[in-house]
Amino acid sequence: MDYTGNLESELKELKNTFNTGITKQESWRRSQLKALLSLLEEKEGDILKALEQDLGKHRVESFRDEVGPLIKSVNYALKWLKQWMSSKKADLPVAAFPSRAELVPEPLGVILVISCWNFPFGVSLEPLIGAIAAGNTVVLKPSELAPASSSVLANTIHTYLDNKAIKVIQGGPSIGEKLLQQKWDKIFFTGSAKVARIVMTAAAINLTPVAVELGGKCPAIVDSLSSSWDKEIATKRILAAKFGTCAGQACIAIDYILVEKKFSTTLVKLLKAYILSMFGEIPKESVGRIINKNHCSRLRKLLDEPSVKATIVHGGSYDEDALFMEPTLLVDPPLKSEIMTEEIFGPLLPIITVEKIEDSIEFIKSRPRALAIYAFTNNETLKKKLASETSSGSVIFNDAIIQYIADSLPFGGVGESGFGRYHGKFSFDMFTHEKPVARRSFLTDFWFRYPPWNDQKLQIFKSAYRFNYFEIILIILGLKKS
Structure with a gap:
């Protein structure tokens, strides 16, 4: 069934939700991941039935390839979420002493996930796990070629997850085209190279970063x-x-x-x-x-x-x-x-x-x-x-x-088989900007970093970039000619 709502108002709600900062909170991320886990466990029968209807998959194959791996992935994200969210210390040059720096992971914003029909739950929810763990709001467009699975996703996600932050929009190519006309903070696409080119062309208008999972002859x-x-x-x-x-x-x-x-x-x-x-x-x-x-x-x-x-x-x-x-x-x-x-x-x-x-x-x-x-x-x-x-x-x-x-391994292609990596921590990284944050004191300053320039300052810089700090001291003291 094609989406019949107001797309612009839906996206505005997602942006407003993101701007409140609620999705950045660890508690929100955990609550959504736990809700997704509940969905997978409580709606397992509906999922297996939908996969049988769409693809004729045996329930054992469906659990092995889709439900089981997703349960494992959610639990993995819950286990490591706090560590993934934590800042990492980074070094600054001695010339910036005293100072300190860190890399702070922050969510990208509003994400569009366009999934494929062959693993309609796996390739829909695996990137969703990473996007939620990273603190983003998300629109998921499942494939219309697997209608039973698409319907299950649309009818269950909004009852389990925060509908102001995570939405499922069903439909065919016309809906996909309308979605691509919007401005996103990242697009994650799984499908054919032919459609990937359409996605990337549309994304280029807004300079939207794209990850594509394609295939090729393995x-x-x-x-x-x-x-x-x-x-x-x-x-x-x-x-x-x-x-x-x-x-x-x-x-x-x-x-x-x-x-x-x-x-x-x-x-x-x-x-x-x-x-x-x-x-x-x-x-x-x-x-x-x-x-x-x-x-x-x-x-x-x-x-x-x-x-x-x-x-x-x-x-x-x-x-x-x-x-x-x-x-x-x-x-x-x-x-x-x-x-x-x-x-x-x-x-x-x-x-x-x-x-x-x-x-x-x-x-x-x-x-x-x-x-x-x-x-x-x-x-x-x-x-x-x-x-x-x-x-x-x-x-x-x-x-x-x-x-x-x-x-523990990144999943993704290279060249014509796609680009972008996800699964586990790599899914979190996929939808995260690792922002450098540097702090320095007013306590000290170095006169040679400012104009006017002279040969002495040039020699100091040359020594600095060679990490020869003893030589810098000699130049400043006049014990070594510049």
Whole structure:
């Protein structure tokens, strides 16, 4: 349902609330975080039901990927809030003696959060946690493509949180456009690169800072693992990170695999076997749905390209009316085909073979920087080369997607995969200005800092910037020529 209220009056209320200073108080921040925790715990059933309606997610998957991580994040913020809010001492030059300085974290003001449909609660509430902890007022615009989830957010947040400081505004592109026409203190956007360009263009008019969480084609390098145990675990983790996470509709899902040609047949056999054991004879009953017919049609077109269709080794069926696409494996589709040049965002998994596993590094470097690189290997040399020679939002060895639930690690991209970092303390920092505050006494002053200038003062400054204070004393006493 599109928003029908008075947008200008709503934003004015948010600004007025912020200007009262109430959101800067630790007590207000704690009360809102605790209220959000209550929402997650008391409305868990509504959240899980909405995710099933929008995306066909099993309640276990929904709790694992959205409700659970959010509860953890709120508790983490409550635990560390006082420390995050505290000022930090900073040093000033000796020339400013006696003096002291500190870095004081202050909220930015009124924040706009535009979230995506694939994790409609996670990518809405995770940045909201940071914005609240930092003391801001917030407008959240959830995605209209997940209407049940958007409705739950709109109908619950205003009953739990301070409605004068935190608002949910529902609607489609027209509402999004109206929101972008307003002046914000920061915009946080999760979605596609195409829409991100629109957001940034609008933000530039008011010089509004923007953080964008995008995606990209996240590769997984699979080495020729020696033990059967390692092969089994790697295979299950790959499948869970692709087909078992929102049917592959995730920015950090594995987009394609790079593997040595000599190991590819073995890998395909393992993947086929574990697809069957994990998702059953009828995967339609256990794999999540595609979000809508447009996206289902987009995925179908990727597969129906003749040169791509010929490379399918498992799956390939789909039911657009049921919004279902079977977990599909492809071996060596053309590198210039759309399935290898565009982010897939669905349950299609290309497997690209290379002569030797080290070739995968050059392959990755030749393409836009990904949100994440995954590598399943015990080769320490390969690990070092991947970490040092590639650029991505993150690098994960021998697992996938675990970085998303880590409060101690920043989550975000680089280059075309986005910019800005959040989760844990990084979410707090995202919506905070760390303001330098310096204090100095009138007790002392230094005559050489003022005009008129002469060579003696020049030498004093040169010595000062080299931290040679003994030399300064000699110059002042006339014991060293300037």
